[in-house]
Amino acid sequence: MRLTKLVCNQKRNEDGSSFIEVGIASVAMAVIVFLAMDAYVWMQAFMLNDIACRDACRAAAQATSTTSTAAAYKTAAQNAATAELQLHSVSRPYIGNPTFVAGGFVWQDFGASNGNPMPAQPQTPYVRVQTSMNVNLPVPLNAFGGLQAKPLVFQRSYSMPIVNLPPP
Numbered sequence: 551m552r553l554t555k556l557v558c559n560q561k562r563n564e565d566g567s568s569f570i571e572v573g574i575a576s577v578a579m580a581v582i583v584f585l586a587m588d589a590y591v592w593m594q595a596f597m598l599n600d601i602a603c604r605d606a607c608r609a610a611a612q613a614t615s616t617t618s619t620a621a622a623y624k625t626a627a628q629n630a631a632t633a634e635l636q637l638h639s640v641s642r643p644y645i646g647n648p649t650f651v652a653g654g655f656v657w658q659d660f661g662a663s664n665g666n667p668m669p670a671q672p673q674t675p676y677v678r679v680q681t682s683m684n685v686n687l688p689v690p691l692n693a694f695g696g697l698q699a700k701p702l703v704f705q706r707s708y709s710m711p712i713v714n715l716p717p718p
Contacts, residue, residue, distance in 0.1 A: 602638035646684035654680035
């Protein structure tokens with residue numbers, strides 16, 4: 551009983567201990583807020599590049615041409631994909647515009663655009679689009695190499711069957 555009486559009767563020393571707690575908590579919260587800002591930009595960039603690549607691939611797969619040749623359809627598909635990527639190009643402070651990767655447009659019709667007949671039924675002509683987007687982080691943090699000054703690069707690829715084939 552005497553031990554509990556001693557503990558209850560002692561006064562706490564309150565000379566600035568809460569200031570230390572607030573200071574440590576403020577630094578920790580600032581780091582969490584900065585990481586959350588970077589994570590938000592990462593997610594937005596990934597989502598925008600994914601949507602742009604999917605829409606460009608869909609536009610290329612559904613493109614038609616007034617000329618009934620596979621080469622004209624291929625050109626129309628590439629123009630449709632380029633136009634779709636330009637629709638997704640807007641001004642953003644940290645996220646760049648989606649662009650084609652080198653060799654990022656593939657029209658696979660198994661030689662039909664070179665004058666060969668269309669492939670047999672088990673093979674499906676397809677179009678593949680690969681896009682890229684540069685991202686500059688608002689708070690350039692890198693866990694393993696100090697501050698990061700170069701942009702991050704997001705790439706995405708989609709393949710879809712060609713919907714509108716030229717008539718044989």
